[in-house]
Amino acid sequence: MSGHRENIKAVVAKIGLDGHYRGVKFVARTLADEGLEVVYLGANQTVEDVVDATVQEDARLVALSFLSPDYRQHVPELLGALSAAGATNVVVVVGGLIADNDRPALEQVGVGGIFGPTTTAADIGRFLDDAFPVVTAPGD
Amino acid sequence: MSLEQQSITASGIPLSEFYGPADVDRSYEREVGDPGQFPFTRGKYAGGYRTGMWIARNLAGTESARATNERLRFLIAQGQRGLAVVPDTATQSGFDYDHPWGAPLVGLQGVPLACVEDMAAMCDGIDLASINASFSTFQTPVAAQYAVNAARRGYEQGILRGSIQNDPICARITGYDPGNPLDVTLRMSIDAIAYCDEHMPRWHSTVVNTYILREAGTDAVQEMAFGLAVAFYYLALARDRGVPIDASAPRFAIIAGLHNDFFEEIAKLRATRRVWAKYVKETLHARDERSHAVTISVHTCGSTLPGQQPVNNITRSAIQALAAVLGGCRGLDLSCYDEPFNIPSQEAATVALRTHALLQHEWGIAQVADPLGGSYYVEELTDRMEERIWAVLGQIEEAGGIREAYDSGWIQREIDLSASKLEQGIDSGEIPVVGRNCFNDDNTIDDLLPTGLTYSDPNAEQLDWLRSYKAGRDRRALRDSLQALVDAGREREPNVFEAMMAAMDAGATTGEVTGAVRLAYGEPFDPVGMVEAPVELH
Numbered sequence: 188m189s190g191h192r193e194n195i196k197a198v199v200a201k202i203g204l205d206g207h208y209r210g211v212k213f214v215a216r217t218l219a220d221e222g223l224e225v226v227y228l229g230a231n232q233t234v235e236d237v238v239d240a241t242v243q244e245d246a247r248l249v250a251l252s253f254l255s256p257d258y259r260q261h262v263p264e265l266l267g268a269l270s271a272a273g274a275t276n277v278v279v280v281v282g283g284l285i286a287d288n289d290r291p292a293l294e295q296v297g298v299g300g301i302f303g304p305t306t307t308a309a310d311i312g313r314f315l316d317d318a319f320p321v322v323t324a325p326g327d
Numbered sequence: 328m329s330l331e332q333q334s335i336t337a338s339g340i341p342l343s344e345f346y347g348p349a350d351v352d353r354s355y356e357r358e359v360g361d362p363g364q365f366p367f368t369r370g371k372y373a374g375g376y377r378t379g380m381w382i383a384r385n386l387a388g389t390e391s392a393r394a395t396n397e398r399l400r401f402l403i404a405q406g407q408r409g410l411a412v413v414p415d416t417a418t419q420s421g422f423d424y425d426h427p428w429g430a431p432l433v434g435l436q437g438v439p440l441a442c443v444e445d446m447a448a449m450c451d452g453i454d455l456a457s458i459n460a461s462f463s464t465f466q467t468p469v470a471a472q473y474a475v476n477a478a479r480r481g482y483e484q485g486i487l488r489g490s491i492q493n494d495p496i497c498a499r500i501t502g503y504d505p506g507n508p509l510d511v512t513l514r515m516s517i518d519a520i521a522y523c524d525e526h527m528p529r530w531h532s533t534v535v536n537t538y539i540l541r542e543a544g545t546d547a548v549q550e551m552a553f554g555l556a557v558a559f560y561y562l563a564l565a566r567d568r569g570v571p572i573d574a575s576a577p578r579f580a581i582i583a584g585l586h587n588d589f590f591e592e593i594a595k596l597r598a599t600r601r602v603w604a605k606y607v608k609e610t611l612h613a614r615d616e617r618s619h620a621v622t623i624s625v626h627t628c629g630s631t632l633p634g635q636q637p638v639n640n641i642t643r644s645a646i647q648a649l650a651a652v653l654g655g656c657r658g659l660d661l662s663c664y665d666e667p668f669n670i671p672s673q674e675a676a677t678v679a680l681r682t683h684a685l686l687q688h689e690w691g692i693a694q695v696a697d698p699l700g701g702s703y704y705v706e707e708l709t710d711r712m713e714e715r716i717w718a719v720l721g722q723i724e725e726a727g728g729i730r731e732a733y734d735s736g737w738i739q740r741e742i743d744l745s746a747s748k749l750e751q752g753i754d755s756g757e758i759p760v761v762g763r764n765c766f767n768d769d770n771t772i773d774d775l776l777p778t779g780l781t782y783s784d785p786n787a788e789q790l791d792w793l794r795s796y797k798a799g800r801d802r803r804a805l806r807d808s809l810q811a812l813v814d815a816g817r818e819r820e821p822n823v824f825e826a827m828m829a830a831m832d833a834g835a836t837t838g839e840v841t842g843a844v845r846l847a848y849g850e851p852f853d854p855v856g857m858v859e860a861p862v863e864l865h
Binding site: 203204205206207208209212213216230231233255256257259260261284285286287288289303304305307308309 | 416417420422428429431432435436501502503504505506542543544630633634635667668669743746747750754763779780781782855
């Protein structure tokens with residue numbers, strides 16, 4: 188549905204030490220294919236880096252990838268910092284290796300979607316359809 | 328969906344319907360050679376696996392140095408002599424595990440090793456003269472920890488056997504070394520090669536890791552061409568540092584990935600030994616046969632194992648392992664069926680070890696060296712693979728060499744293009760992945776094996792220990808040795824690996840010695856600006 192979400196920006200990043208970037212690049216490409224404007228920060232970002240980019244770019248979606256359990260520290264920190272910065276109209280999603288028993292805690296702090304290792308581009312597309320329905324312009 | 332047989336390999340080599348005597352147009356002596364003979368296409372040893380069975384690598388590294396020590400002793404009691412140690416994420420990234428980025432991960436995906444005391448605890452009661460200790464890490468200071476601990480225990484350094492990867496370029500390309508510019512890590516790595524040449528000649532100073540290049544998305548040709556270019560670059564740098572090729576080359580090894588295209592992967596391993604032999608002999612002018620024959624170990628590619636119907640991953644790993652063996656690997660490490668979800672569970676790791684046992688003892692595979700040698704198809708594919716590896720090596724040369732190809736971003740762009748091509752192929756169904764994009768209409772076997780992911784908590788006790796250890800050090804000795812390391816780094820001549828060992832002997836940690844070399848190169852002590860040097864350095 189490329190072309191209908193071009194006014195929606197997504198910040199895509201990895202926070203902390205883990206450098207496995209193949210998954211996060213896949214997510215960045217998929218979001219771009221779905222028509223979002225992607226701000227790709229890459230790996231080894233700090234919480235502040237992600238908050239700054241989200242605020243500056245007025246992003247509506249923040250997509251983070253973790254292959255290590257440090258999401259348990261960085262994700263709640265990020266959500267706290269986003270709300271402190273007044274960025275409340277933002278959907279934060281995480282993907283990668285997220286333990287089943289950590290999911291409730293992530294959802295409780297406001298994570299809007301959790302994507303495990305079986306995720307396909309089609310799954311991401313379906314999530315976007317729900318979170319950011321495509322607005323059909325009159326005459327389309 | 329494309330389930331017809333393809334007329335092209337995974338990396339794009341066109342295939343005939345069959346191969347025959349008409350395709351055999353090569354000099355056996357120059358291009359193939361007997362096993363154990365130049366150019367080592369058919370393997371490093373004349374006797375193949377009769378000369379020595381491949382080493383079944385069984386990675387260990389957990390929780391703490393103490394807990395890992397127990398595991399290593401157990402493995403030694405089982406008869407294992409080659410120990411394969413995985414450090415935790417902080418250690419692997421060149422940070423101490425009490426760094427704000429390392430602390431949430433202490434001991435969770437490997438063993439935390441910040442200082443010589445950690446190494447001593449991990450090696451406690453283990454006879455270092457009778458083992459081969461291979462460390463799955465790019466971080467050069469880990470080798471310094473090992474050497475200092477051995478010296479403290481009175482071992483002569485000349486008898487130490489083992490390896491670290493010591494491969495800063497592949498580390499940088501794949502995100503395993505987030506903090507350090509190449510000038511810093513190359514200095515540490517090349518000085519380590521020089522130090523080992525002089526003092527630890529039985530240690531494998533460098534293991535070039537093409538496995539992670541493959542996992543980052545390269546195809547088979549790029550994997551080996553990029554990796555070989557990196558290896559040849561290190562050899563040339565070490566030569567410029569005074570290490571003769573015939574001293575460094577025999578102490579180099581490659582750890583390669585093993586992906587899905589069975590025959591192409593076998594041809595890849597054979598062609599890699601041939602390219603190595605020709606280049607090291609003819610371009611770098613190595614005279615010693617041991618320099619011409621490179622040791623290749625294999626790690627089967629975890630990225631080929633989908634999360635759907637994970638029981639099929641046992642079959643996948645077994646077939647990939649078979650290809651590795653037919654390609655003449657000397658060490659082998661299998662990704663486990665739960666790879667998409669977790670570091671291996673004990674059950675998954677045991678299944679992988681049993682796969683080795685099946686390959687070694689049930690099927691008669693290891694009896695004759697290079698059993699596929701002379702196959703019309705395999706020899707032809709080996710030639711085509713070699714040709715394409717040389718072509719990419721030529722492109723790198725034209726781009727100004729591997730360092731320039733990295734600095735300009737060319738390598739990373741090439742990898743991203745290949746990765747995205749592969750993912751689009753899987754997404755469109757053009758590349759079949761059983762259970763993921765085809766044969767996925769019935770869920771009978773989806774949950775046959777437990778693959779659920781849970782993490783333990785970070786090892787807080789270990790964290791406290793390191794903090795109090797750091798606080799209790801002799802600050803003067805620490806300052807003097809770290810300052811000496813900074814000074815050594817600023818000059819061209821002194822060996823920073825040696826200065827690093829001295830600092831670690833005085834209590835300095837991995838993060839601190841790396842920080843000192845960073846300062847010497849005009850970089851901040853901590854790459855992310857979160858911690859200060861423990862003593863004043865200038």
